[in-house]
Amino acid sequence: MGYYNDFSELKGRQIVLVSGLEVDSEEVAFVCADGSRWRMFHSQDCCESVSIAEVIGDPSDAIGLVVDAREETSEADPAGYVNNDDWRESFTWTFFVLQTERGALTIRWLGQSNGWYSERAEFQRIDQ
Helix, strand or coil: CCCCCCHHHHCCCEEEEEECCCCCCCEEEEEECCCCEEEEECCCCCCEEEEEEEEECCHHHHCCCECEEEEEEECCCCCCCCCCCCCCCEEEEEEEEEEECCEEEEEEEEEEECCCCCCCCEEEECCC
16 A cells, blocks of 8 residues: 555545544544545654644535645744754645635644654555
């Protein structure tokens, strides 16, 4: 299961179930009306940490409606970010945005490492 999908593959799909969508979660699972199953996650390695830092919007807005999906990644230092761990010399923010007619849901992941490891959250279809 090493193949990752583009998050935009959720576009046009109707989400019927979401689990793990909360701060500090390391994996979010989606089930769509067409039977497809997906996950957001990070394949952990040494000296790194990747988890959800914030969920902006109401997760129930994504249930039952057809979504538009996009992803953005940034390595910029956001205002107010404090690095409290000496080994976390590098970080990456990954934003996944689900847009429905009810509103937007933004899932903000924070990946931190010593600079030698991946810090991105990934998206993968898991029913294939």
